[in-house]
Amino acid sequence: MRKKLPPKISRRGNFITSPRIFKIALTLAVILVGFMQAMAQDAIPITGRIVSDDGESIPGVTIAIKGTSAGTITDENGDFSISVPDSNAVLVVSYIGFVTQEVKVGSQTVVNVKLPADNKLDEVVVVGYGTQRKEDVTGSVTVVKSAELNKNVVIDATQSIQGRVTGVSVTQNSGAPGAPLSVRVRGVGTINGSSPFYVVNGVPVLDISTINSNDIESMSILKDAAAAAIYGSRAANGVVLITTKGGSPKKTTFDFNYLTGVSREWKRYNLLDAKEWATLRNEASMTDNGTVLYNPDTIGAGTDWQDQIFRKAMMKSYSLNASGATDKLSYYLGGGYLSQEGILKNSAYERYTFNTKLDYQLAKRLKVGTFMNIASFNRKQLYDGDPYNSIIANSLNMDPITPLYSGLGGDSIFGSGATRTDVPNPLARLTYYNNRYKGFNFLGSWFAEYEIIKNLKVKTSLGYLYNNLDNQQFNGKYFVSANENLQESQVVMQQNQNKNLIWENSVTYEKTVAENHKLSGLFMFGAQNNTASYFRGAKNNTFNNDPSQWYLNSATGTATANSQMTEYSMLSYLFRINYEFKDKYQLQVNTRYDGTSRYLDKNKYGIFPSIAAGWILSEETFMQPIKSYVNYFKLRGSYGKLGNQDNPARYAEYPTTTNIFSGYNYGGFFGSAPLGSGNKDLKWETVTTSNIAVDLRFLNNRLAFTAEYFTKKTADMIYRKQVPYYAGTEEPPFVNGGTMLNKGLELAADYTNWIGKLQYNVGVNFTTIKNKVTKLEDPIYQGQFRTVYTNITQQGSPIAQFYGWETNGIVQTAEEAAALQTAQPGVRPGDFKFKDLDGDGIITDKDRTTLGSPLPKFTYGINGNVAYKGFDFSLLLQGSYGNKLFNGSKYTLEGGVPNSNFSDAMLDRWTGTGTSNDVPRVSSNDVNNNRRPSNYYVESGSFLRVRSMQIGYTLPDKLPQLVKLQKVRVFIMAQNLFTFTKYSGLDPEIGTYTPDFNVTSSYLDIGVDKGGTYPQARTWFFGINASF
C-alpha cells in the first residue's frame, strides 16, 4: 500500500544547506548530465536500481512519474522497470525512511539512484494554529490522512478515527442514516458531555458530518494539553482539527469517486412465533388465575414484526473534484452527493456537499485565501433509542398473534395489539408518524497573510458558520383501534439556527540563530460570537395526510408557537513559542487566555498554560553505535491545563431563572416560577493533563512504535447538586464540585515490509484507561430504566457503574417460596431470589449494589494493508475488552411478563423444580418484580469487529490511458462484516442515549442498551476511483 504515497509537502528551506544532501544532489546531477545526450522518444522504457547510502539495494521503493499516478516499485533486488512517456518525465523515487528524490529522465534508459536515509521524516502535521514537522511535535497528536479515510468512511469522517487512533474511542450511537457518532478522547473526562472540540480549517464547528470525507486532507486529534491548550477553555475533551484539500502545484487533476452499497441488519432477535408465545401466555395465566387463553395449535406462526420493519437498503455516493495550481493560484473544487436508505423502512439520509479552497498570491508578500463548504441534507428519521417509543422497541414488544392488517379494510387498516393496547402496530407507526429534517450548513473562512519581513507574518482571518435545521413532523390522522388512533393530524415545524462568527489575528515569526537555535513564535488574538435560536410552530388538523399538506397553513387547529435565542461570546489571546536546539532538544510553551460570556464576573476569564519538551536521543553521539538498530528514539513529555466551558444548562449561572410556562391561566396569566436556583459562582471545568511518551523506530525505520502514558485530572466538574425535596425547587442548581482522574497507557506500532513485490503494512493500537471519580459529595444515580436507576456515579469508583440488585438463583420449591415471604412478599417458585445485602431480612432499595462497569479494560484496533502489483487489500479490526453492558431489551424479551413478545431464551425458562436457575418463570403479574435492574441484565460487552475490509485493483496504466484517464481503481468494501461477541443484544456497540439527534446526552448512563436503538447494518460496497 505504500505504492501511492500522499503528495508530500515540500521541505523547509534549510535542508538545502545540509551538506550531506547537497553532496548527493550533486552526485545525481553529475549522473544526469552524463546521460543527457540521449534523445527522448515516445514511451521510453527505463530500468534501474535503487540503493541506500551504504550501497545496499532497497526493495519496495516507489518509483512514480511526476504529475501522473503511474508508477512501480522495486523488486527484492532493488531493481525496477518503468515506461515513461517522454524524456521530460521526472521520476519520483520515494520510500519510507529515506529522502525522496526526483530524477529527470532526459536521455537515460538506466536510472540508478542512491537514496539517502532520512532520519527526520518530512511529514508535516497540522497542529493548532499552524503546522509542525512530525519530528518536532512534543505534544500528543495523532493524524489520520486522506488515504486512510477512504478505507472506512462513507458518511461521517469521524468514522476514520474508529479503531485507528490510540486513546480515542468512537462509538456509533445508532445505525440510523445520518446519526452522529460519539467521540471520546482519552476517556470520559467529565460527567457532562465529553465531545471533543471540532475545528475545520480554523473554524469551530459542531460536528463534521457535513464535510464530505473525499474533501478532507487530514485530521489531527490533539490529545494532551501541550497540543490542545492552544484551544484553551474548550479543549478539555480533546480537539479534532480537520484540514480540507487544497490545490497542489501541478496541472489540473480531476478525481471522481463512485460508491454504491447495499445494507442489511447483521443481527436480529430470535423472537417467539405466535404458537410459542401463546403457549407461554397460557402458562402465565394458568399460574396466575387458572385460565387458558389461547389454543396454540390453531394459532399459526403469526406476524414476524421484525420482517415488517427491516428492509434491504441501498446507498450511493458520487463525488467529483478538481484541483490544481498556477504560479499564483491554487485551487480545489469538490462536489459530492450521497444518498442512503436506512435498513428500517421510512428512514433515509441524503446529502449534497460543495467544497472550495482557493489560495492566491496577491502580491509578492501578500497571500489571500478562502475556504467554503456548503452542505445540505435531508434526513427521514424514526423514533429511535428509547425502550417505549422506538420502532425497534415496538417491533420487539408487539405480540406475534396480532395481525399486520386487521382484515377489515384490506391493507388499509392495520391490526391492533391483541394483548397489549399501549404497543402500537410498528408498521402503522412507521406509516403515520413522520419526522423529517432539512439541514443547510455553510462554513467559510477568508484570510489575508502578509510577510512583513522574511519569516515574520501577520495574518487575519474571518470564519463563519451557519447551520439551519428545519424539522417537519407530521403525524397523520388514522384509526387502528379505539386505543390506537389519531383523530386529528398534527403538524410541527421547527427551525433551528446556529451562527458562529470568529475573527482571529495572528503574528508568527521564525528564526534560526547561530545555526543551532531554531525559534518560532506565534501570537494570536481573536473574538467570536455564537447565537443559537429556534422557532417552532404547531397546529392540528390538516386536510389530509398527503405530504403536500404537511404545513401549518394546511392545518385548521389552534396554532402554538415558541421561539428562543441563546448567545455567547469569547475573547481570546494566545502565544506559543517553540525552541529547538541542534535538532534534538525541543521545547514548546503555549498559553491561552480566554474570556467568555457564559460565566459571570471573575469566572469569565481563565489562563490555560502548557509546556512540553522533546529529546531526540538518536541524534546523540552516544547513540550512534546502535543507530542501525534503533533508527530513531525520542522522548517527550508535556504538562498543562485545559478548560471545558460547555455549560450543561442554558443560563445556569443566573441566580434564578424564571421560566414562563403554560399553567393555570386565570386572568390570562400563565404561571411562572423559578424551576431552579441558579449559581452565580459557576465556572468552567478545568483539566490538568500530563503526558510522557517515547517514539521509537527500528529495522530501517520500517517498524515504528509509540508509547504514551497520560494522566488527566478534571476538577470543578459541573453537576447538579441535590437539595432536599422540601426546598421545593424542581431543578437542583448546577455547582462545581467533584474531580475525576483518568490514567491511561496508549501503545501503537506500525510495521511495513515486503515479500517480493508484495508490500504489507500492519498497524496495531492498544489503549487502556482507568477512570475514577476522586471526589463527589453525593452519588449521582442515572439511567432511568423503566423508572428505576441503572447507573451510579460515586466517589472512589469509575463513572456510571451499573447498579441494582443481585440475583441469587431461582426459587425452586413451594417450601423455599414460603420461607422467603417476608423478604420477598408474594414470591413464588420460578421467581428470582435476590440477595439481602444489608441483612435486614427484606429486599429493599438498600440491597442494591454495583454490578459492573461500562468502561472497557482496554480497547484495540488492528489495521492491515497489502499491495501486490495492482491489487490492494486493507482490513480494519476494532475491539473492546472487559466492558459490561446492561441489556435493557431483556426487560420485555426475557423478563417473563407476557404482555410483549419474548426472545427464544424464554424457552429455557423455569417451568418446575430444577428446570432453570437462570431464567425466571412467566408471570403476567410479576409480583416479585423479577424484572427489576439486576445482574440478570448485565452481560459482557467485549467485542471484536471487522469494521471494514477492502479489496481494490488499480488498472494497469495503459488501460486508463486509452480513455484519457490517469488512473482507475475499482474496489469492493464491506463494513461491519463480522462481529465476535458474547453479548446477546442486537449490538455490543452502545453509544450515548440520544433519542433526539440534537441533544447530546451525558455519560452518566453509558452502557445501557435500552433495547430501542436503531441497529447498525452490514454493508457491501462497490466503488470506483478515477483520476483524469
Place this chain on the structure above:
Amino acid sequence: MFKKIYPFIGLIVISTLGGCKKDFLDKTPQAAVTDENYYKTASDLNSAINAAYDPMGWETERKGQIYANLFFFGDVVSDDAIKGGSGTSDIPDFHALETFIGNAGLPALLLPWQRNYTGIYRANLVIERAPLSNADEATKTRVINEAKFLRAYYHFEQVKMYGDVPLVTKVLGANDYNLGRTPAAEVYKQIEADLKDASALPQKGGIETGRATRGAALALLAKVQMYQTRTDLGKWNEVLTNAESVINSKIYDLEKKYADVHTVAKENGIESIFEIQSNTKVGGAAGDNNSDWSLGNEGTFINVMFRGRDNGGWGFNCPSLDLLEEFKKEKTVDGHDDPRLKATIIQDGDSVFNEKYKADINSYPYTGTYCRKYVEPQSLFGLNQSDGPSNYRIIRYADVLLMAAEAANELGMTEKALKYLKEVRDRVNMPEVTEVNKDRLREIIWRERRVELALEGHRFFDIVRQGRAAQIMGKTYTFSNAQEVFPVPQAEIDMSKGKIKQTTGLK
C-alpha cells in the same frame, strides 16, 4: 504599501477589542427572566400565584413514568378500590401500597412529597415577594391570601400522607437545608393560621372561577380541624362553626342529580367548593406525544385511567366488591338501588354512553368493575386520550354537609346532625334517618360519607382519622397502626443526613 498598513490595522484591531471587551462578554439572558427582575408588577404576581396552583394537578413526574394521582392514596389503598390496570405490575408501586408491603423507596411516594413542597415553595415566594412589589394593594392582598390557602392545602396533603413533616414557611436558602420533621400538631396549627388568613378572600363569584375563595378556605379549615379530632375532641366545635359558615353563606347547594356532580358540564358548579382545574387547551404543543405534565396543569389522566380496558381506557381504581355491597345495603324510599351506585360503579356488562364495559383478559382485578365517576362520553374523552378534560373535585358541598352532620352529632346536637344528613340523602331519594343514639348515628354518618364520597380520594384518610384503619384494612391485609401514614420517601431521608428519620414501624 501593505507593509505600512498591516501593523496599523493590527493596532486598530487590538484597541477595538480592548475597548469593547466589557460589553462583548456580557450577554443578557434571552427568552428567560431572571429572578432579580421578577415579582415586580401585578402581572408578575398573577403569574406567580398561578404557578403555585400548578403542582396540585401533577399526576406524574417529569418523564411521565411514575403516577401518583390522589385517588391512588385515597381509594386504591383503602377498602373501596383495587388498583386495576393490566396486571399487578402495571403501576406496580400501588400494588405494593394497596397490599401494605410498600416501602420508603417507592418512587410513587416521592412524587406527592415533591409536588406538595414545590407548591409550598411557590406559595412562599408569593408571600415573601408580593409585599416588595410595585403592584396595587388589592392584588397584593389577594395573591398573598391565595398563597396562604395553597400553602395550607399542600401542608395538609403532606400531614395527611406522612404525619410529621418538615414545615416550610419561607423560601429556603442553602443554609436552611437542615430541617427535621415538625410534629403534625404544629403543622396543623400553621395550616389553620394560613386558612384563617385565606378566609379573607372573596366569596365564590367575587373572584375568578377556579381560584381559592373564602368558602374554599373555610371548608378546608373545617376538614383540617376534623382530621385533628382524633386527638383533640374540642376541635368538633370549630368544625361545625366553619362548616356552617360555608352552609349559611347560601352560596353553595347540592346538584339536583347526583350523577351530574362529576361531569364536565357541572365543573365549578353550584356544589363545587374547590377543584383542581384542568385545561386541555394549554400546554403541550400538538404533536408532542408526551406533554410535560409538571410544566403546566393541562389535562388530566383520570379520564383515561378510569375508562374500561376494552373501551380505550386503562381501567384503574376498580371498585371493590365490598364497596358494591355497601351500596346494596340500602334501598331508596321506593325500593330501588341507591342511584349513587350506578353513578359510582360500572359493573361487568354495564353500558355507559352506549359502550359496553366488561372484564378484560389482560386486567387486574378481573372483576369487570370500573369507576363511573369522571367517565365522559367519547366526544368529550378527547383527542389525546391521556389529556382528559375533567377537573378533580377536592371539596364539594355534600362533603361539608356531612362534616357538619358528623360534628353536630359529636357535639350532641342530634337534630342538627339529622337535618344535614337528610339534605344529602334527600337528593338521592334515600329514606330519612331517625337514629338518635350518638354512637349508632356516627356509624350511619360514616357510612353515608363512604357511599356519598366514594372513589373521590377520601376513604383511606377518613378511616384513619376515624381510628378504624387497622380494623378495616386488617381484615384483608397485615396492617400495623404505623401504616396509617405512608413512609417518608427514602430519598429525602438519605439526603437529610440523619435529620429526617423514618416513622417508627415503617420501612
